[in-house]
Amino acid sequence: MNKILEVKNLRKIYHTKKDEILAVDDFSFDLYKGEFVSIVGPSGCGKSTILSILCNLIDHSDGKIKFNNDSKIGYMLQDDSLFDFRNILSNCLIGLEINKNLNQENKEYVEKLLKDYGLYEFKDKYPDNLSGGMRQRVV
Ligand SMILES: Nc1ncnc2c1ncn2[C@@H]1O[C@H](COP(=O)(O)OP(=O)(O)OP(=O)(O)O)[C@@H](O)[C@H]1O
Numbered sequence: 001m002n003k004i005l006e007v008k009n010l011r012k013i014y015h016t017k018k019d020e021i022l023a024v025d026d027f028s029f030d031l032y033k034g035e036f037v038s039i040v041g042p043s044g045c046g047k048s049t050i051l052s053i054l055c056n057l058i059d060h061s062d063g064k065i066k067f068n069n070d071s072k073i074g075y076m077l078q079d080d081s082l083f084d085f086r087n088i089l090s091n092c093l094i095g096l097e098i099n100k101n102l103n104q105e106n107k108e109y110v111e112k113l114l115k116d117y118g119l120y121e122f123k124d125k126y127p128d129n130l131s132g133g134m135r136q137r138v139v
Pocket residue numbers: 014015016021022023041042043044045046047048049050078
Protein backbone atom coordinates (compact mmCIF):
# COMPACT_ATOMS: atom_id res chain seq x y z
CA MET A 1 0.00 0.00 0.00
CA ASN A 2 1.01 3.56 -0.62
CA LYS A 3 1.98 5.16 2.69
CA ILE A 4 1.55 8.91 2.44
CA LEU A 5 2.24 9.95 6.03
CA GLU A 6 4.29 8.54 8.89
CA VAL A 7 4.11 10.02 12.36
CA LYS A 8 6.40 8.55 14.99
CA ASN A 9 6.56 9.32 18.71
CA LEU A 10 5.16 12.80 18.27
CA ARG A 11 5.44 15.00 21.33
CA LYS A 12 4.35 18.56 21.93
CA ILE A 13 4.97 20.68 24.99
CA TYR A 14 3.44 24.15 25.13
CA HIS A 15 5.51 26.61 27.11
CA THR A 16 3.61 29.33 28.90
CA LYS A 17 4.94 31.98 31.27
CA LYS A 18 3.79 29.90 34.24
CA ASP A 19 4.41 26.31 33.21
CA GLU A 20 4.79 23.65 30.57
CA ILE A 21 1.81 21.72 29.21
CA LEU A 22 2.34 18.29 27.74
CA ALA A 23 -0.30 18.31 25.00
CA VAL A 24 0.80 15.29 22.92
CA ASP A 25 2.94 12.44 24.18
CA ASP A 26 4.29 9.54 22.11
CA PHE A 27 1.69 9.66 19.37
CA SER A 28 2.35 7.48 16.29
CA PHE A 29 0.31 6.56 13.24
CA ASP A 30 0.63 5.86 9.52
CA LEU A 31 -1.74 7.06 6.84
CA TYR A 32 -2.18 5.19 3.57
CA LYS A 33 -3.60 6.55 0.34
CA GLY A 34 -7.39 6.36 0.28
CA GLU A 35 -7.69 5.80 4.04
CA PHE A 36 -10.14 7.76 6.13
CA VAL A 37 -8.71 8.22 9.61
CA SER A 38 -10.34 9.80 12.66
CA ILE A 39 -8.50 10.99 15.75
CA VAL A 40 -10.85 10.53 18.68
CA GLY A 41 -10.32 11.46 22.30
CA PRO A 42 -11.56 13.55 25.20
CA SER A 43 -11.48 17.33 25.17
CA GLY A 44 -7.95 18.60 25.68
CA CYS A 45 -6.21 15.35 24.72
CA GLY A 46 -4.31 17.02 21.86
CA LYS A 47 -6.33 16.42 18.64
CA SER A 48 -6.18 20.01 17.36
CA THR A 49 -2.53 20.23 18.37
CA ILE A 50 -1.71 17.19 16.21
CA LEU A 51 -3.52 18.67 13.20
CA SER A 52 -1.82 22.04 13.67
CA ILE A 53 1.58 20.33 13.76
CA LEU A 54 0.82 18.27 10.63
CA CYS A 55 -0.21 21.44 8.79
CA ASN A 56 2.98 23.17 9.92
CA LEU A 57 1.13 25.84 11.86
CA ILE A 58 3.07 25.08 15.05
CA ASP A 59 6.33 23.27 15.79
CA HIS A 60 6.51 19.92 17.52
CA SER A 61 8.83 19.28 20.45
CA ASP A 62 9.95 15.77 19.51
CA GLY A 63 9.22 12.89 17.17
CA LYS A 64 9.22 12.45 13.41
CA ILE A 65 6.79 13.41 10.68
CA LYS A 66 7.33 12.20 7.15
CA PHE A 67 5.10 13.07 4.21
CA ASN A 68 5.74 10.79 1.25
CA ASN A 69 4.13 13.05 -1.31
CA ASP A 70 4.10 16.78 -1.82
CA SER A 71 0.38 17.44 -1.80
CA LYS A 72 -0.75 20.55 0.00
CA ILE A 73 -2.64 19.91 3.20
CA GLY A 74 -4.81 22.02 5.44
CA TYR A 75 -7.58 21.57 7.94
CA MET A 76 -10.81 23.17 8.98
CA LEU A 77 -9.95 25.07 12.14
CA GLN A 78 -12.16 24.49 15.16
CA ASP A 79 -12.50 28.24 15.67
CA ASP A 80 -13.63 29.93 12.43
CA SER A 81 -11.46 33.02 13.18
CA LEU A 82 -13.53 35.27 10.92
CA PHE A 83 -12.95 39.00 11.25
CA ASP A 84 -16.16 40.43 12.67
CA PHE A 85 -15.46 43.86 11.15
CA ARG A 86 -15.23 42.51 7.58
CA ASN A 87 -18.22 41.30 5.61
CA ILE A 88 -18.37 37.73 4.29
CA LEU A 89 -16.96 38.51 0.86
CA SER A 90 -14.14 40.55 2.32
CA ASN A 91 -13.34 37.79 4.85
CA CYS A 92 -13.06 35.41 1.88
CA LEU A 93 -10.76 37.77 0.00
CA ILE A 94 -8.35 38.52 2.82
CA GLY A 95 -5.88 35.74 1.95
CA LEU A 96 -5.68 36.95 -1.64
CA GLU A 97 -5.27 40.54 -0.42
CA ILE A 98 -2.42 39.64 1.92
CA ASN A 99 -0.67 37.62 -0.77
CA LYS A 100 -1.24 40.43 -3.26
CA ASN A 101 -3.09 38.02 -5.54
CA LEU A 102 -6.43 39.78 -5.59
CA ASN A 103 -7.59 40.34 -9.16
CA GLN A 104 -10.92 40.24 -10.98
CA GLU A 105 -10.52 36.58 -11.98
CA ASN A 106 -9.78 35.43 -8.41
CA LYS A 107 -12.59 37.56 -7.05
CA GLU A 108 -15.05 35.97 -9.48
CA TYR A 109 -13.82 32.52 -8.47
CA VAL A 110 -14.41 33.36 -4.79
CA GLU A 111 -17.92 34.56 -5.68
CA LYS A 112 -18.54 31.30 -7.52
CA LEU A 113 -17.42 29.34 -4.43
CA LEU A 114 -19.77 31.42 -2.27
CA LYS A 115 -22.59 30.43 -4.65
CA ASP A 116 -21.56 26.75 -4.52
CA TYR A 117 -21.63 26.84 -0.71
CA GLY A 118 -24.99 28.62 -0.54
CA LEU A 119 -23.47 31.78 0.91
CA TYR A 120 -23.62 34.22 -1.98
CA GLU A 121 -26.74 36.00 -0.76
CA PHE A 122 -24.92 36.59 2.56
CA LYS A 123 -21.77 38.04 1.00
CA ASP A 124 -22.52 41.57 2.25
CA LYS A 125 -23.48 40.42 5.76
CA TYR A 126 -21.13 40.33 8.72
CA PRO A 127 -20.10 37.12 10.56
CA ASP A 128 -22.38 37.95 13.51
CA ASN A 129 -25.39 37.48 11.19
CA LEU A 130 -24.44 33.94 10.18
CA SER A 131 -25.10 30.60 11.85
CA GLY A 132 -22.21 28.50 13.17
CA GLY A 133 -22.43 26.16 10.16
CA MET A 134 -22.48 29.05 7.72
CA ARG A 135 -19.43 30.60 9.40
CA GLN A 136 -17.62 27.27 9.09
CA ARG A 137 -18.46 27.17 5.36
CA VAL A 138 -16.98 30.65 4.91
CA VAL A 139 -13.69 29.31 6.30
N1 LIG B 1 -1.56 27.64 22.57
C1 LIG B 1 -1.57 26.86 23.64
N2 LIG B 1 -0.81 27.18 24.72
C2 LIG B 1 -0.79 26.40 25.81
N3 LIG B 1 -1.49 25.27 25.94
C3 LIG B 1 -2.27 24.91 24.92
C4 LIG B 1 -2.36 25.68 23.72
N4 LIG B 1 -3.20 25.06 22.86
C5 LIG B 1 -3.63 23.96 23.51
N5 LIG B 1 -3.08 23.87 24.74
C6 LIG B 1 -3.27 22.78 25.70
O1 LIG B 1 -2.89 21.57 25.05
C7 LIG B 1 -3.80 20.52 25.38
C8 LIG B 1 -4.38 19.96 24.08
O2 LIG B 1 -5.17 20.96 23.47
P1 LIG B 1 -5.92 20.70 22.07
O3 LIG B 1 -6.52 21.99 21.66
O4 LIG B 1 -4.97 20.05 21.13
O5 LIG B 1 -7.03 19.64 22.51
P2 LIG B 1 -8.23 18.97 21.69
O6 LIG B 1 -8.05 17.48 21.80
O7 LIG B 1 -8.30 19.54 20.32
O8 LIG B 1 -9.49 19.41 22.55
P3 LIG B 1 -11.02 19.71 22.10
O9 LIG B 1 -11.66 18.37 21.84
O10 LIG B 1 -11.60 20.39 23.29
O11 LIG B 1 -10.97 20.59 20.88
C9 LIG B 1 -4.82 21.12 26.33
O12 LIG B 1 -4.40 20.80 27.65
C10 LIG B 1 -4.72 22.62 26.11
O13 LIG B 1 -4.98 23.32 27.29
